[in-house]
Amino acid sequence: MNQVIVESMQWNALTHIADVRPIDDSDSACLEEVRQVLLKYNCLERFGISLLHSHFELRDDEILLETTDLEKREHWVRPVTHTYLRENKITAQTTVIGFDEKGYHQHCGCNPRSTGHHHL
Structure with a gap:
């Protein structure tokens, strides 16, 4: 893999x-x-x-992270730093993949939890 x-x-x-x-x-x-x-x-x-x-450029230390509020039925995609992910113990589940001559790469990830998406 x-x-x-x-x-x-x-x-x-x-x-x-x-x-x-x-x-x-x-x-x-x-x-x-x-x-x-x-x-x-x-x-x-x-x-x-x-x-x-794209809609804007990401900084070198950022990834787009999807989060969902099930109660409000709202879904957001926002840039966060890799430090933010580590500090909040978030392992972003790959949701958008792009391809190039070298293989595939994550463009966007989702913040999953055992009960579904992370509630804000």
Whole structure:
């Protein structure tokens, strides 16, 4: 199994959302091929597709962290430092992966807890 590498520079290399071509019918052949691979590995209910994009640059020591408030039914994605993760004993579960010629990399992680998402 490959190790997921978390680096802000990978996020910063993503194109700003205003300049990313939206997913459209021209992507259907690629998406169908990805669907077939997921089907082959029995992963249709495990993985999907995310349009990789950025809204701002991350600092060298940051990662995007997803958190959820179940009571309010709200979900946030915000930058946090690796120090914040360590100090709060959070192991971010990978949720968004990007690919390049070297392999795959984590772009975003979620703060899981045994009872679901961490409540703020």
